[in-house]
Structures are given as structure tokens and as C-alpha cells.
Amino acid sequence: MSKIDFDETLTSFDEVVRRPSTGSRRFGSDDPLRVPAMHDVIYPAVPFPSARIFREAGEAAIRRLVHDQHERLRDSPVGALFPADEQRFRAAVERSEDFFVEMLGGPDVFTSTRGQPALRERHFPVSITEADRLTWLDCLAQAMVESGFPASCHEELWNWVEPLSIRMINRRTTMYAVERLPFADYPRFRKGIHHD
């Protein structure tokens, strides 16, 4: 696979679908149409978190956070993506806990036994849409706020998982760019606002 040359004409599906229609095109003429090359999602850079989160929150709070997120995921529209069998569900949650513990600065409890994260590849067997990502993120945000995860760690954690989660999307359902959810604008993190 040779390196792709990006030229100035490379547009995104998002731009194409937002562009005002230029009227009907005539197909099958003797001067036929050439539709230019396009790209779809640009997966933004992912700033991994520092060890500060592990130091400030501690292992127990990280495990509780992931556990609580998964209790919410189970009852959410993406619940069917997780194992129905209780033992297999618990094993999946524990793997996810291990992943978070290590990524946030704790001991090497994930990569030493399971290898590099390669999260996009690991998720290919399951169809994950843009909406599934939003659900996953919101279950995490709920758990962050309601499980007593230190508020001092919310922004750094979110700034990692928000772009990271875009890489799990493997089933596109729209021409539009994937939605970004900046920490400062996410309703669950706004103080003094109550949500159910």
C-alpha cells in the first residue's frame, strides 16, 4: 500500500452532503461525470491520560467507575452488544477495568497478558454505530458524576475517551462527520445542573 497523496480536491462525505445542490446532473453523456476522490471520518488525535489520574483517584475508584458504567451499558440501547451470560459479562467488565487501570497510570495489568490495546481491531466483530458511541460515552459520563469519581480527573479522562471512542465506530449510518462532545459543553459535567 503506497502512501496516499492528499491533493486539494479531496473532500469529505460531510462536505458533499452539506453543499447546496447544484441542480440535476446529466449522466451517460459523451462528456461523462468524474466524481472526485473523497474521505469519510478523520479520527482525531487521542491524548492519552497521565498517571495523575491513578494517583488522585486510585485503583478502587477506577474499577468502580468502569463497573458502574457497564451496569448502565447493560440497560442501555447497546446492552445487546455485551455477553448475555453473567460470567462472560463479568469477565468483559474485568478486562475493561484492567484496561482503564493501566491506561490511567496503574500497574501493567492489561498489556502484559493481552498485548497492545488495538481497540479498533478488537471491536471489529461487533457492529458499532455513531449512536452506539454516544451511548457508551454517556454511560461513562453518568458513572463519572454519580459514582464519586474525583471531579479533578473528569476533564483529562474525558479528553481521552471522547476522541478514542470515535475509533470504535465501524458501522457508518450517515454522511455527516462524527459528532464531537467537548468537555466544557457536555451537560452532565456542568455544575449545578441536575439530570436524571
Added chain:
Amino acid sequence: MSKIDFDETLTSFDEVVRRPSTGSRRFGSDDPLRVPAMHDVIYPAVPFPSARIFREAGEAAIRRLVHDQHERLRDSPVGALFPADEQRFRAAVERSEDFFVEMLGGPDVFTSTRGQPALRERHFPVSITEADRLTWLDCLAQAMVESGFPASCHEELWNWVEPLSIRMINRRTTMYAVERLPFADYPRFRKGIHHD
């Protein structure tokens, strides 16, 4: 949505997965990793066919081609993506015939009633993988060869549908770039080779 700035560091998932491993990375340090922005599929330019195909093949041969392709699709691994109901299946085939007739230079029998093609958008309700595309293309290639579609039109037709079909993929199952199938290398079009 502002225009995306492509910088020199933007790599593809394909490049990342082919790159030799640089050993294990340490996560959760005080100098944390920043994974750079990436892209996935680059959808190549699509050269639409000229009216020559309609002139040389004629409407009946174009309709027979699409009909025969769909008989093969029905018995293929993508058969379940088409309506099981006979009447709805026939209606889908007829819409596809109309599309081909107009795109290849015939009368305006598709866009006048159904609007601009917008094929990627039309296919979003159905999950289409890289393998599904290969099946669709191969059923068309079989029909081109075995239904008496004029050999003089094979290459121009293929050079349109091969890149066009990449735009129907909406379910990724691999990090690798989408396979290209150049006309000159596609076994079914090589003279003197028999396939079943």
C-alpha cells in the same frame, strides 16, 4: 463543519497496522502518549461511463445484465440483504435496471422519478462489508461474461462500478485498505480462462 486541514502526519489505519511493531508502549506515564490523527478509507474518484455503452449494448442487454446479476446475488452470501418477498425483490431489481440504463446513456428513467443517485446514502439502512462488495462485483462480472454483454463495453463499465462500489461499504471489518480490482487483473475478464 470547517474544512479539515490535512497535515503531513495524517496516516491511515492501513499504514498503522502494516507498520512493524516498535515494541510495547508504556501507558499512563507522566509523559503520556498522543496517538496522531488518522483516516480510514480513501474513496477513489469514480469515472462515470459514457453514452457509448448504451449505444453499443442497448437497453435490453443492460436490463438483462442487471437482472442476471441479481439472480446470482440472490443465491450468494449477500442474498439476505435483498427483499425475500418476490414482488419486492422484482421491484428492487427494476430500480437497479433503471439506474444502470440511465447511467450508461439511456433515457432519464431513474433520476426523473427517484432523484439524484446518492447511492451511499440509499444503502445506509443495510450493513455492507468489504466482502459484500466483492460478492456484488463478482456477480456483476459473471453476468457480464455469461449474459452476452458486449465485450467492448466491459472495461468502461468495470472502471465505473469497481470504485463506485467502494462507496457502498458502511461496515468496516478490518484495518486494511479496501481492495482494488483492476480490470486487467480480474480473472473473469481474462480470455481463455474458464471459471465455474
